[in-house]
Amino acid sequence: MIGYVDGTSPLHRAHPYTTLALSGALLFGAFALTRPLEVGLLVLTAVLFAATGRVLRSSAQTALLLSLPIWILLFVLHGLLGAEPRMAFGPVALSVPGIARALVLGGRVTAIVLGFLTALATVSPHRLVEAMTADGVPFGRTFLLASTLTVLPRMRERATQILEAQQCRGLRLGGSIVARLRALGPLALPLVLGALAEVDEQVLALDARGAAGSARRTALDPPPDSRAQHALRWALLALVAAAYAWKFWRMRG
Amino acid sequence: MTALVVLERVTFTYAGAVRPALADVSLEIAAGDVMAVTGESGAGTSTLLLVATGFAPRVVGGTLAGTRRIAARRCGVVFARPWTQLTGLCSTVRDEVAFGPASLGLPRATVLAAARNAMETLHIEQLAGREPSHLSGGELQRVMVAAALAMRPDVLALDDPAAELDPEAADALYDVLPVVAAAGTGVLLATPDSERAGRVATRAVALASGRIVAEGSPAEVLTDTEVARIARAAGCPPPYPWDVPSLLRRVER
Numbered sequence: 001m002i003g004y005v006d007g008t009s010p011l012h013r014a015h016p017y018t019t020l021a022l023s024g025a026l027l028f029g030a031f032a033l034t035r036p037l038e039v040g041l042l043v044l045t046a047v048l049f050a051a052t053g054r055v056l057r058s059s060a061q062t063a064l065l066l067s068l069p070i071w072i073l074l075f076v077l078h079g080l081l082g083a084e085p086r087m088a089f090g091p092v093a094l095s096v097p098g099i100a101r102a103l104v105l106g107g108r109v110t111a112i113v114l115g116f117l118t119a120l121a122t123v124s125p126h127r128l129v130e131a132m133t134a135d136g137v138p139f140g141r142t143f144l145l146a147s148t149l150t151v152l153p154r155m156r157e158r159a160t161q162i163l164e165a166q167q168c169r170g171l172r173l174g175g176s177i178v179a180r181l182r183a184l185g186p187l188a189l190p191l192v193l194g195a196l197a198e199v200d201e202q203v204l205a206l207d208a209r210g211a212a213g214s215a216r217r218t219a220l221d222p223p224p225d226s227r228a229q230h231a232l233r234w235a236l237l238a239l240v241a242a243a244y245a246w247k248f249w250r251m252r253g
Numbered sequence: 254m255t256a257l258v259v260l261e262r263v264t265f266t267y268a269g270a271v272r273p274a275l276a277d278v279s280l281e282i283a284a285g286d287v288m289a290v291t292g293e294s295g296a297g298t299s300t301l302l303l304v305a306t307g308f309a310p311r312v313v314g315g316t317l318a319g320t321r322r323i324a325a326r327r328c329g330v331v332f333a334r335p336w337t338q339l340t341g342l343c344s345t346v347r348d349e350v351a352f353g354p355a356s357l358g359l360p361r362a363t364v365l366a367a368a369r370n371a372m373e374t375l376h377i378e379q380l381a382g383r384e385p386s387h388l389s390g391g392e393l394q395r396v397m398v399a400a401a402l403a404m405r406p407d408v409l410a411l412d413d414p415a416a417e418l419d420p421e422a423a424d425a426l427y428d429v430l431p432v433v434a435a436a437g438t439g440v441l442l443a444t445p446d447s448e449r450a451g452r453v454a455t456r457a458v459a460l461a462s463g464r465i466v467a468e469g470s471p472a473e474v475l476t477d478t479e480v481a482r483i484a485r486a487a488g489c490p491p492p493y494p495w496d497v498p499s500l501l502r503r504v505e506r
């Protein structure tokens with residue numbers, strides 16, 4: 001499941017900046033933490049983050065699915081080409097430090113993807129737009145960010161419609177990998193061309209409704225913020241900065 | 254009446270096109286006008302709307318020759334495909350309709366009042382709390398017309414606005430147009446529905462291959478109605494009656 005899911009969890013109710021800050025902290029934290037234990041904690045934090053948003057099952061499934069090819073690649077690369085000592089694993093001998101390295105890298109990727117999917121599922125694009133509008137952020141930037149959050153669900157919805165239409169015309173989706181790859185053509189082409197054609201009209205429609213104007217937009221229902229959330233966002237920033245400082249201090253040592 | 258848009262021998266060519274989409278077009282739209290524009294598919298009716306409202310070439314690109322004067326402060330456009338005009342950023346119909354006035358930076362109360370009035374005019378108040386992407390095509394089309402009206406445009410251009418509507422809703426929508434025009438808006442209506450257009454239009458133009466081939470009263474121009482076709486088939490001499498009352502008058506004579 002990719003995209004916003006209506007809900008009443010603490011993450012849904014939080015100010016959108018707070019949820020995004022938590023997701024951002026996971027992302028930047030992942031690059032600062034390099035040891036297996038640290039990465040383990042990072043993954044645990046990502047799991048807690050998703051659980052707080054009550055989207056753990058759907059987000060974790062998608063995160064694992066998306067990061068699975070990366071896990072396989074990491075294990076093959078680091079396991080086979082990593083340094084000594086090696087451990088017999090069936091017919092092959094895998095590098096022990098290589099496997100540890102693959103676990104660290106795979107954990108970081110999974111934590112990032114899980115954090116991102118949780119933010120996608122719990123940050124309402126509408127509330128985010130209202131928050132940014134209330135802060136006087138120019139519409140172009142607001143639209144860019146909100147569109148990023150909505151593009152995947154929209155594309156998926158469109159792809160489903162196209163697939164159904166193509167199946168009505170006799171497209172077969174099952175069979176060998178080659179047959180499945182062939183079936184991608186009738187899906188991808190209308191998906192991309194249709195999206196491009198509709199973008200033209202949407203640009204016109206937004207322009208006609210004053211989106212390109214210079215006036216500061218009026219926020220209709222800006223989400224409530226609080227001092228505690230404000231403080232939490234600063235604390236997250238400080239935490240990430242501290243993680244990087246720790247990383248560089250260790251590297252120098 | 255004040256001229257809101259004046260086109261004098263205007264020719265418009267889309268970027269990369271060999272032939273112009275509009276050629277040598279002259280017309281004037283004044284406050285209070287409901288001008289119907291008819292023509293076969295590809296005749297240039299949609300392009301005329303874009304040129305008259307200033308969106309071509311400013312937004313869509315292309316080259317414009319001739320003289321165009323737009324005195325209107327604000328122009329609204331509604332396209333035939335309502336789903337391409339959704340902002341994708343609003344979670345309710347009320348917010349979707351209020352998007353335009355909010356972009357103008359008007360006070361919140363004014364924005365909400367404008368949205369409420371527009372929804373009342375289109376009889377869609379009951380949709381105010383619904384999610385826009387969950388509406389039917391007909392409901393969405395009325396929402397988009399309301400969204401354009403909420404901007405209080407001086408010129409309102411509608412491209413086949415009843416394409417998604419059932420006959421009853423189409424009648425209701427066309428009935429709104431004289432009311433909008435009476436409030437001082439110039440309405441430009443591109444439509445293949447000659448009968449309904451004839452009922453509400455004050456003037457009409459017919460286009461063929463981008464050129465104006467007929468201009469005058471609806472009775473003179475909108476001759477391709479069901480009634481006119483029946484009269485032609487029955488051997489009635491021209492000018493053909495274009496609606497039932499004019500057919501009855503002819504029969505009585």
